Amino acid sequence: MIPAAFEYHAPKSLEEALRLLNRHGSEAKLLAGGHSLLPLMKLRLAAPRCVIDLGRIHALRYIREENGRIAIGALTTHTEVLESPLLRTKCPLLPQTAWEIGDVQVRNRGTIGGSLAHADPAADYPAAVLALDAEIVAASADGTRTLRAAEFFVDMLTTALLPGEILTEVRVPVLPPGTGTAYRKLHQPASGFAIVGAAARLTLGSGGKVERVAVGLTGVAPKAYRAAAVEKALTGKKASEKLLAEAARHAVPQDVELLSDLHASAEYRKAMAVVFTRRALEDALARAQSKKR
Amino acid sequence: MAEQPKREKTPRGGGNGLSRRDFLKGTGAAVSAGVLVTEDLLRAQTQRTSPVVGPGPVPVTLRINGQPRQLTVEPRTTLLDALRNHLDLTGAKKVCDRGTCGACTVLLDGRAIYACTMLAIDAARGQEITTIEGLAPQEQLHPVSAAFVEHDAQQCGFCTPGFVMAAVAYLRENPNPTYEQVTHALGGNLCRCGTYMGVRHAVVEAALRGKGGRS
Numbered sequence: 001m002i003p004a005a006f007e008y009h010a011p012k013s014l015e016e017a018l019r020l021l022n023r024h025g026s027e028a029k030l031l032a033g034g035h036s037l038l039p040l041m042k043l044r045l046a047a048p049r050c051v052i053d054l055g056r057i058h059a060l061r062y063i064r065e066e067n068g069r070i071a072i073g074a075l076t077t078h079t080e081v082l083e084s085p086l087l088r089t090k091c092p093l094l095p096q097t098a099w100e101i102g103d104v105q106v107r108n109r110g111t112i113g114g115s116l117a118h119a120d121p122a123a124d125y126p127a128a129v130l131a132l133d134a135e136i137v138a139a140s141a142d143g144t145r146t147l148r149a150a151e152f153f154v155d156m157l158t159t160a161l162l163p164g165e166i167l168t169e170v171r172v173p174v175l176p177p178g179t180g181t182a183y184r185k186l187h188q189p190a191s192g193f194a195i196v197g198a199a200a201r202l203t204l205g206s207g208g209k210v211e212r213v214a215v216g217l218t219g220v221a222p223k224a225y226r227a228a229a230v231e232k233a234l235t236g237k238k239a240s241e242k243l244l245a246e247a248a249r250h251a252v253p254q255d256v257e258l259l260s261d262l263h264a265s266a267e268y269r270k271a272m273a274v275v276f277t278r279r280a281l282e283d284a285l286a287r288a289q290s291k292k293r
Numbered sequence: 294m295a296e297q298p299k300r301e302k303t304p305r306g307g308g309n310g311l312s313r314r315d316f317l318k319g320t321g322a323a324v325s326a327g328v329l330v331t332e333d334l335l336r337a338q339t340q341r342t343s344p345v346v347g348p349g350p351v352p353v354t355l356r357i358n359g360q361p362r363q364l365t366v367e368p369r370t371t372l373l374d375a376l377r378n379h380l381d382l383t384g385a386k387k388v389c390d391r392g393t394c395g396a397c398t399v400l401l402d403g404r405a406i407y408a409c410t411m412l413a414i415d416a417a418r419g420q421e422i423t424t425i426e427g428l429a430p431q432e433q434l435h436p437v438s439a440a441f442v443e444h445d446a447q448q449c450g451f452c453t454p455g456f457v458m459a460a461v462a463y464l465r466e467n468p469n470p471t472y473e474q475v476t477h478a479l480g481g482n483l484c485r486c487g488t489y490m491g492v493r494h495a496v497v498e499a500a501l502r503g504k505g506g507r508s
Binding site for chain 1: 343345346347348349367368369371374390391392393394395398401404405406407410411412414415418459462463478480481482483
């Protein structure tokens with residue numbers, strides 16, 4: 001399998017990348033790791049006339065704390081997220097999720113910006129950024145705008161990014177004390193993609209009550225979503241295994257269009273969404289109780 | 294607080310006297326590059342705007358197994374095709390060709406990557422590429438390769454170079470792994486003969502030998 005021939009650009013700055021993207025428009029594809037794009041190009045499902053490789057823009061590769069949030073440059077690899085002491089201490093859901101992405105070879109090259117912008121319905125990060133109420137920063141020739149994770153994912157392989165925009169940064173919160181997080185996933189064994197992936201974030205308040213909870217689900221539907229009914233069933237109540245199990249039953253709302261493929265039928269996905277939501281909540285609760293964040 | 298990725302040195306394995314198979318030897322054939330074109334490229338790179346490259350063949354230099362290797366490739370050529378078809382380094386295998394099976398695993402600055410899912414031109418930025426051919430001196434086996442032989446950790450052997458490279462990268466990160474950790478670490482490598490048990494034994498054994506005993 002060989003991709004169709006293309007022109008290759010390797011800009012060294014975001015400004016240059018934006019100029020190139022403006023000039024080439026829909027004939028260009030952005031390369032940010034390539035573990036989704038290159039296979040698509042080999043299958044000729046994508047045949048861009050021009051590839052803009054963002055890999056040399058070192059200014060988009062960082063993890064740093066800013067104004068009470070943690071900012072992650074779009075070109076940061078999954079391995080860097082996984083190994084970051086800052087994220088492990090202050091927002092462990094992202095490293096917990098990165099640990100489950102694909103395999104070590106994918107984690108060493110794939111980037112958080114590339115994964116989010118591609119918006120594969122079976123990708124892992126979407127569940128986590130939804131559960132974290134992350135902000136996603138998009139740059140264009142006209143400046144930057146900040147999107148909430150909840151408005152970023154539009155449909156299968158479709159995001160709110162406009163033509164001419166490049167995803168530059170993801171911002172996640174520093175999680176408050178008493179918060180536990182977990183990402184639990186049913187893997188497709190060969191590819192490592194999620195058949196179902198559940199990201200949970202749970203903060204305990206006084207008397208063991210659930211003060212705040214968020215659950216993001218991926219792999220289940222054409223786009224990742226927040227399991228609002230699960231969150232509602234938990235908020236303000238005293239946390240127990242029984243409560244979590246009951247709440248998890250609401251993981252798949254009626255109006256969700258379920259995915260179905262040779263790996264898992266819609267019915268199986270729905271059942272597993274409940275199971276993995278429960279497991280993620282149980283792990284998050286245990287961590288919240290042990291005061292680990 | 295900014296963080297930088299870890300960088301590791303190129304591995305040099307100690308041998309144990311076992312002979313390597315002839316087909317794993319690199320032949321060292323380099324394709325001569327158009328000097329004038331290279332100079333044009335370098336000049337353009339020093340200017341503010343990066344050069345347009347391709348779609349035709351362009352000269353690039355890859356650092357492979359400690360040596361600079363010049364070759365001429367189209368931008369669409371993957372690192373794997375460059376290694377196998379341009380440099381006669383056929384240890385990395387082409388199997389799925391879509392970043393799933395791990396048979397093409399090589400090291401990029403010490404980290405395991407899929408050579409099939411990286412453009413050769415993207416690997417020509419001075420990164421150190423290590424292939425199975427560069428793991429140990431000629432006629433010698435890297436301790437991990439030797440452990441694979443001893444534990445019969447292969448059947449048809451086609452996936453083996455990829456497994457060895459992934460294992461070498463992992464053992465440098467974690468020299469003292471459990472079986473479970475090895476299983477997770479080699480999750481990116483598939484074996485259709487089903488030799489996973491042998492592979493896990495081999496990797497843990499290589500670790501024990503490297504440490505002189507597990508704590």
